[in-house]
Amino acid sequence: TGMFTYDPGYMSTGSCSSSITYIDGDAGILRYRGYDIAELAENCDFMEVAYLLLRGELPNAKERDEFHWTISHHTMVHEQLHKFVDGFRRDAHPMAIMCGVVGALSAFYHDSIDITDPYQRMVAQHRLVAKMPTIAAWAYKYSQGQPFAYPRNKLNYAENFLHMMFSTPCEEYEVNPVLAKAMDRILILHADHEQNASTSTVRLAGSSGANPFACIAAGIASLWGPAHGGANEAVLNMLNQIGTPDRVGEFVKRAKDKDDSFRLMGFGHRVYKNYDPRAKLMARTCHEVLAEVGAEDEPLLKIAMQLEKIALEDDYFIEKKLYPNVDFYSGIVFRAMGIPTTMFTCLFALARTVGWISQWKEMIEDPDQKIGRPRQLYQGATARPFISMEQRG
Numbered sequence: 001t002g003m004f005t006y007d008p009g010y011m012s013t014g015s016c017s018s019s020i021t022y023i024d025g026d027a028g029i030l031r032y033r034g035y036d037i038a039e040l041a042e043n044c045d046f047m048e049v050a051y052l053l054l055r056g057e058l059p060n061a062k063e064r065d066e067f068h069w070t071i072s073h074h075t076m077v078h079e080q081l082h083k084f085v086d087g088f089r090r091d092a093h094p095m096a097i098m099c100g101v102v103g104a105l106s107a108f109y110h111d112s113i114d115i116t117d118p119y120q121r122m123v124a125q126h127r128l129v130a131k132m133p134t135i136a137a138w139a140y141k142y143s144q145g146q147p148f149a150y151p152r153n154k155l156n157y158a159e160n161f162l163h164m165m166f167s168t169p170c171e172e173y174e175v176n177p178v179l180a181k182a183m184d185r186i187l188i189l190h191a192d193h194e195q196n197a198s199t200s201t202v203r204l205a206g207s208s209g210a211n212p213f214a215c216i217a218a219g220i221a222s223l224w225g226p227a228h229g230g231a232n233e234a235v236l237n238m239l240n241q242i243g244t245p246d247r248v249g250e251f252v253k254r255a256k257d258k259d260d261s262f263r264l265m266g267f268g269h270r271v272y273k274n275y276d277p278r279a280k281l282m283a284r285t286c287h288e289v290l291a292e293v294g295a296e297d298e299p300l301l302k303i304a305m306q307l308e309k310i311a312l313e314d315d316y317f318i319e320k321k322l323y324p325n326v327d328f329y330s331g332i333v334f335r336a337m338g339i340p341t342t343m344f345t346c347l348f349a350l351a352r353t354v355g356w357i358s359q360w361k362e363m364i365e366d367p368d369q370k371i372g373r374p375r376q377l378y379q380g381a382t383a384r385p386f387i388s389m390e391q392r393g
């Protein structure tokens, strides 16, 4: 094309330089700031990982405590924002509520944000990371017709989220340490994944100098789709649709049929051409959680395991290098924790907020940063004479 490369889907376009996340898709490697995802998931809590992604280094004990204190003290959301939630239909998808309410936050922190000021950028990061679980839990409470539960500073990030989801004025949710730990690990696994669709959306929106809260709302919109973060919800719907392990073969056959639009949800990845390292950790977490809640016989897990077995032995999936991705087991874990299907993608969004805002910060601070402005291959009509209304037939 001469002046630019035609690359739909940005299959071969590097849109930025970044020091945050490294992926080797062929080897199935994922690292945050140089640290292997498995080591982080096994040894850190989500706040340490958030600190690492935002600041570049793991915190020492004092830095971790200070960071946790700061995040805890930003978890409250302005009371007026309840009115936005109340404006939604009762059956609104929680992702619609998240997208709208986080976008609305931009109006609460608009005049107060000067993104050229590093301190103000940092406060915006803290606010977003802190308020996301509160907003996600509100979206759920609204769907249940229950009053919103306020955050508790004595709890850690994952515990606090579970508390806000499940506490009622009649009964405080007793946080189960195994489930809280599993939730924390799931948040770590979803925290960042370099230039995926939603992160690229946040960067593109932010490249014009837009309000960061509005940029994150744009990221939420992009994440919502079933090809991206919406896949975890789609996986569970698919497993329910399959119904029994003996019907797995039939669905694998459909996924291979080019005339059938059905795909195996939770399978395949643009970058991983090997087993997604997050999926391995997720599968383990899944077994731990099911054992804890006494659901080892969960029928959906049996279907998922059968599906994985059949697909991994099938030539179509082998040739196309389609392996389970992070979303394949996460839905089963969430379900076992009592989280409804429509909330799955909200959980992805609250974890990924850390990555989005780290990437936004990196972009704003990059001296090479320019407004994102892809080109196009124009294929419409060539120049033609104008036709007046009378001549248009």
Ligand code: CMC
Pocket (backbone or CB within 6 Å): 009, 196, 226, 227, 228, 229, 230, 231, 255, 256, 262, 263, 264, 265, 266, 267, 268, 269, 270, 271, 320, 322, 325, 326, 327
């Ligand atoms: N089931 C059946 N066939 C598939 C699947 C699947 N899940 N994924 C890809 N293929 C086939 C596809 O039909 C194509 O075949 P052909 O070359 O003959 O046309 C080939 O594999 C390559 O697929 P593609 O759609 O060109 O690849 P992509 O890089 O554009 O898409 C993807 C990647 C993740 C959107 C896709 O694999 C997919 O739709 N997977 C299911 C949805 C899913 O699980 N998404 C979550 C991704 S991981 C979490 C996240 O990032 O949000």
